[in-house]
Amino acid sequence: MARKTPRKLPGRREDGATTKAQILEAAGAVFAEKGFDRATGKEIAERAGSNSAAVNYYYGGIEGLYAEVLVEAHRRLLTYDRLVALAEGPGDPTEKLKTLIGLIARTITGPATASWALGVLGREILSPSPAFAVLLKQEILPKKLVITRIVGQILGLSHDDPVVTRCALSIISPFAMLVVGNKQIFTQVLPGLNPAEPGAQDAIVEHFQRFALAGLAATAEALKSAAH
Template identity: 85%
Template sequence: MARKTPRKLPGRREDGATTKAQILEAAGEVFAEKGFDRATGKEIAERAGSNSAAVNYYYGGIEGLYADVLVEAHRRLLTYDKLVALAESPGEPTEKLKSLIGLIARRITGPESSSWALRVLSREILSPSSAFPVLVKQEILPKKLVVTGIIGEILDRPHDDPVVTRCTLNIIAPFAMLLVGNKQIFTQVLPGFNSGEPEVQEQIVEHFQRFALAGLAATAAALRSDDH
């Protein structure tokens, strides 16, 4: 996704970083509300209080802006640096995975679930755009390697072992479902699943942790049995 070389805007101020950040925030809100296909650079610039040419100047066009919004949205869910710090911290890999599950589950089931970042990711998962490969390359794959490394430690298998891959899918799938799911539909189909109250949210978090770790323990036991 090639970006155009920025051209100088008439009367451009030196607080370009602030303007660029304002455009990204406004874009995140518009993309969350309308999706990539129905959003326009003009509306985004107006909402950001910027010149209509600012989207092209700072992002090379609406496609480049959307790619940056996707990357930022994923970082707001979980940054690579925070994930690496967790993986490299002292302690057992099971405790690291438990902390990771808790972190993500609280983000997705808590107040942040209504943020533009999670809504943009939800739209992209349901209908991938041409910017999806950028998100995969910059955020998803690097983070996946860290997560599969933790799970591989638990199972005593390489990070790219098929068993590790399957377990990673099992652990990630509920979060993807929560991300794209409509809360009203969830409460109708699964009336006991309501994360509105902090106490209930913690029960959900603990359940996800317990379920994932129990599944990994059972898988590890099966692998040891097969090895003998």
């Protein structure tokens, strides 16, 4: 996505970083509520306490702003640096994957559910925009590579083996459903997924970990049987 070179606005104070961050937060809330198609730079600027020209100045337009919001939303679930630190840190691959699942599950079922990050990502998953290409390149593919390497280490396979890809899909899919799902519908149909209930979040995290690791163990056993 092309980015325009911003022009300096007359009389702008040296508080650009704060203003830019305020615009990003306001944009996240608007995009989560209305989606990209119905959001306007004017409304976003007003919520940020700025003027309409600031969207163009800092982000090259609403398209560039939306792409930045998508990237930031994904980072709030799990940053690439934290993921790499986990993957390259001490411990065996199975424990690393268990820790990773716990991090993501607690983020999605925790306070982040009240923020705009999940709303923006949920809308984008259901109806991808041109900005998805930016999200894919900057966040999704680099993180996917780290995760599939961990899964591959557990199974003794290359990260790009089809078996690893299928296993990664099974591990990630429940989180995608929680991101796109309406919380009220989920708690009505599947009340056991309401993290607000006492002890529910821990139970949800442990369940996701147990299912993922049991599935990988079964897959590894099937691979071993097929090799003989």
